[in-house]
Amino acid sequence: MKPANSNAAASAAAKDGATQEFVTVFVGETMFGLAINRVHDVFIPTGITPVPLAPPEIVGLLNLRGRVVTAICLRRRLGMPRAQTQGAGMAIGLEQAGETFGLVVDGVGEVLKLGPDTHEAVPINLDARWRNLALGVHRLDGKLLVILDVDGLLSFGAERAEASAA
Numbered sequence: 001m002k003p004a005n006s007n008a009a010a011s012a013a014a015k016d017g018a019t020q021e022f023v024t025v026f027v028g029e030t031m032f033g034l035a036i037n038r039v040h041d042v043f044i045p046t047g048i049t050p051v052p053l054a055p056p057e058i059v060g061l062l063n064l065r066g067r068v069v070t071a072i073c074l075r076r077r078l079g080m081p082r083a084q085t086q087g088a089g090m091a092i093g094l095e096q097a098g099e100t101f102g103l104v105v106d107g108v109g110e111v112l113k114l115g116p117d118t119h120e121a122v123p124i125n126l127d128a129r130w131r132n133l134a135l136g137v138h139r140l141d142g143k144l145l146v147i148l149d150v151d152g153l154l155s156f157g158a159e160r161a162e163a164s165a166a
Contacts, residue, residue, distance in 0.1 A: 018116075022147065024109030025092060027075045028083070031109065031145050033138070034092060038150045040100075041093030042108055045071055059104055064093065071102045077153060079129040096154045103153070112145070114138050 022033030023042075041064065048060040048071050059071040071091065075083065083106065091102040118138040122131055126146070133152045138145040 019113050020115075021111055021113050022145070023092065023111055024145065025074070025090075025103075025105040026107040026109060027078065027080055027105055030080075031143055032074070032105075033112065033145045033147045034094075034103075034150060035147075036111060038094055039092055040095055041091075043091050043093065043102070045089065045091040045102055045104055062102060064100065064102065067100050069093070069100045069102045071104055072154070073104045074153075075104075075106070078133070079127075094150055094154065096151065101154055112138075112140075114140075114145075 021036040023036050023039045025032050025034060043064065045059075045062055048062045050060040051058055054060075057072050057077045059073050062069050062071050075081075089104050089106050090108045091104050092108065094101045094103055118140060120137050120139065122134045122136055126134060126137070130146065133149055135147045135149050137147065
C-alpha cells in the first residue's frame, strides 16, 4: 500500500528549500532519480528465475545475500520499448512493507544533491504512463531528471486490482 504522505513529503521538502539526494538510473537515454533514503543496494542481477503467470514487469526472483528478491524491470514498468541490446544491466535494491525488490535498469549513474532551484512539478506533457509514477522533475544542464515515486513503482499489483474492480 502506498503511504498517503510520500508525495506530500517529497513536495514539502522541495518547497521548503531543503536539498534532497537522488540516485540516478538510466533506461536507455532517459535519466530517472530515486530518493537515496529508499535505496539499499546496487548490484548486478544474476541467476534470475522466471515466475510463471507473473505480470510482465516482474522479471523473476533472485537471491540477494540469502534473501529472495522480486526483480522488476523499470523499462517494462514504464511502458518503454525493449532494449536494442541485451545486457545484464544493473539493479537497485529497494524495500517496501518488509519485502525486498530489485529494480532492473540499464545503468546506474551518480548520487545528486539537488535543491529547490531546479525542481519543477510533473509537467503536463510528461508521458502519461509516467505521470502517476513521478514526483516531479529537475532540469539539469539540458537534461531532464524525472524523480520517481518508489511507492508507486512497487504498488503495481494494487493498480491492477483497482482497475479490474472498476
